[in-house]
Amino acid sequence: MKTKLKLVIFASIVFITASSIAQQKKINVAESTIEWTGKKITGKHTGTLNFSSGFLSFENKQLSGGEFLVDMTSIQVTDLEAGKGKEKLEGHLSSDDFFGVNNYATAKLVIKKATKIANGYKIAGDLTIKGKTNPITFDLAVKGSSASTTLSIDRTKYDIKYGSGSFFDNLGDKAINDEFELAVNLKM
Template sequence: MKRKFLSLLAFVAVAVVTTSCGEKKNETKGEDAKTEKKITSEAVKYKVDTANTVVTWKGSKVIGGSHNGTMNVSKGTFAMKEGKLESGSFIIDINSLTVLDIPADDNGNASLKKHLLSSDFFDAKNNGAAAFSITGVNEKEGKTMIEGNLTLKGVKKNISFPAKVSVEGNKAMIVSEVFTINRTDFGMKYGSSSFTDTFKDKAISDDVELSVSVVATK
């Protein structure tokens, strides 16, 4: 009986570990910045349509609870060569950050936005813009993988994510899958249990989910 009980405990322990350590969405580790790709003379240039381009974000607590929202892209260009993405870059307006999971007229919305824009997180006063520049594009397991330098809060790291790239007439689109970056790679250590003794029920996950939807025209 005792042996069966211990076996049951072992099974439960394995199940808990497996559940809590599930695969993260397209996790990308921030690496040293790489050489950014240049636009060649043969490539077709596109200008980002900022009104129809958006970056979405989602941050979570280690144990339960999350917030999500968007940020705007203020400008950008990219180039296509023979129907494939060659190079490009765009600027993200950090001050355009919105919170979508709390009603806009709720005091909690303004409070959270203010905290996210503070030096604890994005430090928008001193780093009001983030930038992404493509360093490579390749096919992996049937997906287009875009690699580029992300400059956030004054820190430049190379990241990669899967995306669908398409062209329709004079319009080109880049729509990424949801991918994950580690915010502490960019100096955002507030509430991280990796660097402080924050209790798990109050700790904020180091991982932030992002996705981008870029529309551009010739």
């Protein structure tokens, strides 16, 4: 009887310790969103991308890591209508001039470090786009089963130089900003 009681107590301690130390929360890819904005001299374009998968890791209820895959073939333009340039722009963004989705169908973010700040976490990670990986930092708000952030990405660090005034002269009003913005909302 004492042996059974000891086993039950030991199993309970192991279970409670394991469940309070580490937890991985998968995102709901159907409810999580990525909205992008790309700006140029004469205006801007907006659109969406879809997640393929993703999760956030927690240790002792504190964010400790995570990993996300984005389906780059899902790129959509939302500020233009069908038949009025939408398909043309989506095709150009999918081409090798921009994201080269035939060769690079996914982008990846790996969270390496999460430091608690007043409104959430300061994230340090690695972002891979078009086969190029660079470090990235941004703030992430986490509340219950949701997380959100807005971040800017310098596309030229990922060999996306088309229309960049940093690399080409005499572009005039055809110049495209090097940075694009992402508004990300995660649902778990």
